[in-house]
Amino acid sequence: MARQLWTPWNWFSDGKNVKMCVSKTLRGLVAIVLVVTGGVSVLSAKESAESRSQKRVLIIGMDGTRPDALAKAKTPTFDRLIKEGAFTDNANILGERYQKNDTISGPGWSSILTGVWADKHGVHDNNFKGKNYELFPHFFKRLKRERPDAKTASLVSWAPIHEFILSEADIAEVFPLPRGKNQTADLRVSADKLDINTHDGKWHHLVATRKQGQLKLYLDGRLIGSLEGVDLEFPLGGDFYYLGRDSRSGATGFNGQLDDIRLWKRALTEAEIAQAASQMSPTNRQGLLAEYLFQGELNDSAGHSKGPFPAQPLTENATVRYARHISDTELNRIDFAPTGEKTHGLRIPLNDSLRDLTRGDFTIEARFMTTDKGRNILLGNYDGKAGALNLELHEGNSVRVYFQPPDPKNAGALEREGIRDQQIAAKAAQILREEDPTALFVYFHQTDATGHAIGFSPEVPEYVKAIENIDARVNTVLKAMQSRPNYANEDWLTIVCTDHGGLKRSHSNGLKVPEIRRVFLIVHGPSAQPGPIPKQAYLVDVTGTALTHLLGKVDPKWQLDGKAVGLEPQE
Numbered sequence: 001m002a003r004q005l006w007t008p009w010n011w012f013s014d015g016k017n018v019k020m021c022v023s024k025t026l027r028g029l030v031a032i033v034l035v036v037t038g039g040v041s042v043l044s045a046k047e048s049a050e051s052r053s054q055k056r057v058l059i060i061g062m063d064g065t066r067p068d069a070l071a072k073a074k075t076p077t078f079d080r081l082i083k084e085g086a087f088t089d090n091a092n093i094l095g096e097r098y099q100k101n102d103t104i105s106g107p108g109w110s111s112i113l114t115g116v117w118a119d120k121h122g123v124h125d126n127n128f129k130g131k132n133y134e135l136f137p138h139f140f141k142r143l144k145r146e147r148p149d150a151k152t153a154s155l156v157s158w159a160p161i162h163e164f165i166l167s168e169a170d171i172a173e174v175f176p177l178p179r180g181k182n183q184t185a186d187l188r189v190s191a192d193k194l195d196i197n198t199h200d201g202k203w204h205h206l207v208a209t210r211k212q213g214q215l216k217l218y219l220d221g222r223l224i225g226s227l228e229g230v231d232l233e234f235p236l237g238g239d240f241y242y243l244g245r246d247s248r249s250g251a252t253g254f255n256g257q258l259d260d261i262r263l264w265k266r267a268l269t270e271a272e273i274a275q276a277a278s279q280m281s282p283t284n285r286q287g288l289l290a291e292y293l294f295q296g297e298l299n300d301s302a303g304h305s306k307g308p309f310p311a312q313p314l315t316e317n318a319t320v321r322y323a324r325h326i327s328d329t330e331l332n333r334i335d336f337a338p339t340g341e342k343t344h345g346l347r348i349p350l351n352d353s354l355r356d357l358t359r360g361d362f363t364i365e366a367r368f369m370t371t372d373k374g375r376n377i378l379l380g381n382y383d384g385k386a387g388a389l390n391l392e393l394h395e396g397n398s399v400r401v402y403f404q405p406p407d408p409k410n411a412g413a414l415e416r417e418g419i420r421d422q423q424i425a426a427k428a429a430q431i432l433r434e435e436d437p438t439a440l441f442v443y444f445h446q447t448d449a450t451g452h453a454i455g456f457s458p459e460v461p462e463y464v465k466a467i468e469n470i471d472a473r474v475n476t477v478l479k480a481m482q483s484r485p486n487y488a489n490e491d492w493l494t495i496v497c498t499d500h501g502g503l504k505r506s507h508s509n510g511l512k513v514p515e516i517r518r519v520f521l522i523v524h525g526p527s528a529q530p531g532p533i534p535k536q537a538y539l540v541d542v543t544g545t546a547l548t549h550l551l552g553k554v555d556p557k558w559q560l561d562g563k564a565v566g567l568e569p570q571e
């Protein structure tokens with residue numbers, strides 16, 4: 001087909017109200033009926049260009065999606081596309097000729113977006129060394145060389161697609177993962193506020209409570225500080241809770257004496273806290289999970305008396321008399337840190353009820369006596385990653401409660417992947433409503449992220465749910481497409497694809513792994529030939545199909561490995 005036929009003819013820009021109807025049965029013969037307000041205009045030489053200019057492509061890429069999980073997921077949008085369009089659940093991510101690249105996203109999206117295998121595009125893994133996009137470019141570049149009027153847009157969350165593969169995009173946006181809420185609560189208050197010297201060598205009483213999302217600190221029975229919005233619920237992490245330190249060893253261990261330590265599954269009232277500060281035993285013991293009184297002596301397993309806490313490091317599994325761990329059947333038993341490792345303080349094995357301390361309301365309390373002006377951890381289990389709750393004295397005569405959800409930097413990462421996919425879908429919808437794209441690539445990532453975090457399998461509910469989420473995102477995009485004012489006259493081809501499957505939590509080295517190599521392909525639109533795709537389909541066919549639809553044919557000089565699949569036969 002001659003190139004000048006594809007030059008732009010902006011017949012909408014002259015302000016006429018023009019409608020074009022393409023007869024489906026006669027399509028391919030370029031039969032076009034134009035109805036112009038006030039009369040019928042007859043086209044001749046430009047009919048083909050007309051028809052061509054309305055050929056458009058939407059490519060939905062969903063990273064790391066297995067076809068068997070797609071089949072299991074409840075996906076009304078994909079179901080409709082599959083029913084109305086062409087489909088295979090047996091496409092392959094590696095071709096016959098060349099299989100030396102890894103089965104990961106770098107080579108995968110390169111093959112999808114260039115239409116050639118890794119021996120040509122040169123990308124074998126995610127470091128993109130050897131890339132040869134000069135000779136085998138992104139299909140946007142092929143499109144623009146043939147149809148200079150074409151508008152292209154690419155929306156991704158995996159940056160290397162734009163950094164390395166993409167070229168000739170009029171709109172390109174990489175979406176970062178939205179930041180998680182900082183749900184670590186760090187309440188640190190100077191005791192100067194209450195004219196109390198915490199390191200005067202006298203007994204003091206420190207309490208932290210959480211009630212309905214409000215974290216409060218009490219020193220010697222008086223409220224000294226509070227923090228709102230501390231509503232996250234999580235289990236305490238690690239294997240132990242510690243007295244006189246946290247999960248780390250080092251200089252922050254408590255230097256002094258501790259007593260009357262209690263962990264509660266409810267927020268004590270101010271009256272109860274005042275009572276505890278005056279060293280009275282609690283009258284209402286409801287919700288008391290653990291209590292360490294140390295009125296007596298510490299004895300190791302051999303029965304040696306070691307004096308009041310903090311004792312010298314004792315042998316492991318020593319028994320502390322009078323230290324009651326109420327939720328245990330063995331009421332008196334707690335462990336000491338093994339000698340030679342983390343020798344300071346006591347460690348309490350975290351059972352299920354203690355782990356749940358940080359779900360819902362709680363109270364942690366301790367009496368202390370020290371002359372140390374530095375940081376002194378009274379209780380805690382902080383290790384940087386696990387769900388943690390520390391009660392501390394700090395420099396500057398301050399008291400502190402520190403409350404941290406597990407792995408705070410990654411907290412809610414998969415949900416945030418879902419939010420990011422929503423942002424991408426919203427942007428794609430906006431482009432479809434407000435711009436005039438010829439080719440639009442929209443990439444979703446929650447599937448791959450969920451596969452790596454939990455598992456690539458139809459048996460993993462989160463993975464299946466991620467596919468269902470993307471189905472809803474695609475619905476958003478397609479609705480925007482269908483609401484385009486000229487939609488009836490546009491010939492949109494929607495291709496849904498993925499770069500690989502996965503097994504367990506990985507998809508590398510998948511040459512001999514069907515769960516990784518086998519993928520699906522959907523081709524939908526007026527130009528699609530409905531039904532199963534009869535030929536063996538491959539990743540490279542996405543570009544082969546897109547360019548065939550957009551240009552009518554592909555130039556053999558491009559040496560594409562991909563062919564058109566799922567399209568009605570050309571004239």
Ligand SMILES: [Zn+2]
Pocket residue numbers: 064105448452507
């Ligand atoms: Zn991956």
